Amino acid sequence: MAGNSYGTLFRITTFGESHGEALGGIIDGCPPGITIDLEAIQFEMSRRKPGQSAIVTQRKEPDDVQFLSGIFEGKSTGTPIGFIIPNTNQKSDDYSHIKDNYRPSHADYVYDQKYGVRDYRGGGRSSARETASRVVAGAIAKQMLPQIKINAYVSSVGPIFLEKPYQDLDFSMTENNPVRCPDPEMAVVMEEYIRDIRKQGDTVGGTVTCVIQNVPIGLGEPVFDKLHAELGKAMLSINAVKGFEFGSGFCGAKMKGSEHNDLYNPDGSTKTNLSGGIQGGISNGMDIYFRVAFKPVATIMQKQESLDNKGNITEMTGKGRHDPCVVPRAVPIVEAMAAIVLADFYLINKTY
Numbered sequence: 001m002a003g004n005s006y007g008t009l010f011r012i013t014t015f016g017e018s019h020g021e022a023l024g025g026i027i028d029g030c031p032p033g034i035t036i037d038l039e040a041i042q043f044e045m046s047r048r049k050p051g052q053s054a055i056v057t058q059r060k061e062p063d064d065v066q067f068l069s070g071i072f073e074g075k076s077t078g079t080p081i082g083f084i085i086p087n088t089n090q091k092s093d094d095y096s097h098i099k100d101n102y103r104p105s106h107a108d109y110v111y112d113q114k115y116g117v118r119d120y121r122g123g124g125r126s127s128a129r130e131t132a133s134r135v136v137a138g139a140i141a142k143q144m145l146p147q148i149k150i151n152a153y154v155s156s157v158g159p160i161f162l163e164k165p166y167q168d169l170d171f172s173m174t175e176n177n178p179v180r181c182p183d184p185e186m187a188v189v190m191e192e193y194i195r196d197i198r199k200q201g202d203t204v205g206g207t208v209t210c211v212i213q214n215v216p217i218g219l220g221e222p223v224f225d226k227l228h229a230e231l232g233k234a235m236l237s238i239n240a241v242k243g244f245e246f247g248s249g250f251c252g253a254k255m256k257g258s259e260h261n262d263l264y265n266p267d268g269s270t271k272t273n274l275s276g277g278i279q280g281g282i283s284n285g286m287d288i289y290f291r292v293a294f295k296p297v298a299t300i301m302q303k304q305e306s307l308d309n310k311g312n313i314t315e316m317t318g319k320g321r322h323d324p325c326v327v328p329r330a331v332p333i334v335e336a337m338a339a340i341v342l343a344d345f346y347l348i349n350k351t352y
């Protein structure tokens with residue numbers, strides 16, 4: 001299996017399966033002398049971990065990170081940072097019913113067809129549990145760039161949308177509710193909706209909005225390695241992601257140039273920011289903002305048709321511990337991948 005690494009100068013390689021002994025990774029390119037706050041890393045892991053509230057999977061994993069190399073006396077050494085995250089609460093028997101069956105809209109079928117072998121326990125490498133390693137790398141990337149502020153939050157769940165612009169939100173409120181929506185009233189509505197979906201044995205999708213502030217001008221390369229192109233690739237590499245738009249996004253396609261152009265102020269900033277902080281693939285110093293769409297989780301606790309590995313259409317019902325909606329736990333993953341992209345471009349920018 002190729003494609004387990006991301007980044008050019010700041011690079012993360014991940015390994016491990018959902019029900020294996022451990023997940024882990026190697027971070028290459030972290031400069032020496034960076035103060036590494038281990039508590040901050042563990043805080044990010046706690047935001048992503050399963051079992052943190054009644055509206056997510058009830059798998060109980062502490063997600064304690066064990067660093068093996070690259071950190072000495074609280075600082076990065078410039079050598080590869082190796083780490084593992086032990087799995088402690090596997091219930092592999094929950095997946096015995098799909099040993100020979102493929103879940104609709106899941107990676108089960110294509111993994112088996114591509115590799116000729118499939119770890120059916122929790123989806124193996126296709127499980128979103130793989131993203132735990134990304135959060136570790138993202139937490140370190142954030143510490144490389146403390147002046148840059150990255151805040152993601154849940155902006156919709158199913159048909160329920162938070163219409164307020166991000167400028168009217170208090171990001172400090174995001175962690176005050178299990179949905180991770182910084183609007184308290186909307187958070188209650190979203191939580192009730194997810195609870196109802198769970199009672200039905202069903203799942204629902206949603207969107208995560210991310211805002212990146214204090215980005216210096218000049219990050220991004222103007223042809224194939226545009227900043228927004230890399231952010232898009234990073235977000236689309238996250239499990240269950242079906243869409244990415246930045247700045248005006250698809251709404252911009254409805255506008256005229258006279259409406260869409262961001263006019264300049266004398267200092268080079270712009271009066272509006274429909275460009276989303278990126279022009280010509282390069283950051284322009286304004287806020288970068290984008291939205292990521294997540295599909296409903298494929299495993300549902302309802303009867304539905306399935307396909308077995310002998311080509312028969314069969315009936316199956318999902319079992320195990322699954323998120324009824326992934327977006328609350330996806331918030332720190334979106335932030336982590338954004339931080340990795342920015343750290344990589346920051347280092348690339350220093351070489352020119």
